[in-house]
Amino acid sequence: MSLETPLHRVQGFGSAHSGTQHFWRQRVTAVALIPLSIWFGVSALGLVGAREVDVLTFFQHPWNAGLMGLFIVIALIHMQIGIQSVVDDYVHGEGMKLVCLLLNRAFAWVVGVFCLIALLRIVS
Amino acid sequence: MATSIVHRITGVGLAAGTVLIAWWLIATASGPDAYGPFMAAAANPFGQIILFGFTWALSFHLLNGIRHLGWDLGYGYDPRGANILSVVIIVVSLLLAVGAFAYAFMMRGAVS
Numbered sequence: 001m002s003l004e005t006p007l008h009r010v011q012g013f014g015s016a017h018s019g020t021q022h023f024w025r026q027r028v029t030a031v032a033l034i035p036l037s038i039w040f041g042v043s044a045l046g047l048v049g050a051r052e053v054d055v056l057t058f059f060q061h062p063w064n065a066g067l068m069g070l071f072i073v074i075a076l077i078h079m080q081i082g083i084q085s086v087v088d089d090y091v092h093g094e095g096m097k098l099v100c101l102l103l104n105r106a107f108a109w110v111v112g113v114f115c116l117i118a119l120l121r122i123v124s
Numbered sequence: 125m126a127t128s129i130v131h132r133i134t135g136v137g138l139a140a141g142t143v144l145i146a147w148w149l150i151a152t153a154s155g156p157d158a159y160g161p162f163m164a165a166a167a168n169p170f171g172q173i174i175l176f177g178f179t180w181a182l183s184f185h186l187l188n189g190i191r192h193l194g195w196d197l198g199y200g201y202d203p204r205g206a207n208i209l210s211v212v213i214i215v216v217s218l219l220l221a222v223g224a225f226a227y228a229f230m231m232r233g234a235v236s
Contacts (some may be wrong), residue, residue: 027193036191041183048231052159062209083135086135111143121153
């Protein structure tokens with residue numbers, strides 16, 4: 001039995017059942033992604049048409065590897081929250097919503113793990 | 125204006141585009157046998173259209189995202205100014221995407 005009052009238990013928790021945590025996390029990642037996505041865009045443009053060895057050399061620089069790792073992880077967190085808000089808004093059946101939210105999380109994890117492993121492989 | 129739903133659509137598009145970034149990194153890490161097919165896919169017309177869409181979506185979502193942060197801070201609610209800014213964001217994001225492709229074609233002869 002909880003000693004919390006019912007009001008205290010629900011305060012600040014909206015339809016997503018997670019309160020304002022997503023709201024803040026989405027904005028914090030958004031701010032971080034401003035410089036990171038500009039860096040990514042400029043870097044990708046510089047690597048257009050590059051030979052494989054040029055791409056390897058680029059990511060073997062610790063700065064570039066670090067920034068790419070940060071960009072991937074922060075972008076995927078931002079993505080997962082963003083897609084979840086789209087699902088929360090447009091998918092109404094509880095079962096279907098659960099499936100979509102699980103797929104959304106799985107997608108972020110799979111893309112993230114594969115990207116980071118590829119990056120580690122390039123660096124090492 | 126329609127920029128609110130476009131923000132979501134470009135967001136979903138960029139989410140799908142993360143697969144391309146993963147493919148690029150995995151192909152680079154795997155060696156020439158994997159890197160070649162990636163570059164070939166990027167260079168063909170369909171690949172170019174996808175890459176252009178990704179480039180524009182990133183430009184738009186970045187610019188409109190900065191505007192969203194401004195809204196959170198209480199700026200940009202004047203209706204007339206907001207409409208003008210919507211047009212500016214659409215035009216500038218298209219210019220950035222076209223500019224990136226023009227630059228790539230000039231420097232490399234192709235975008236891939």
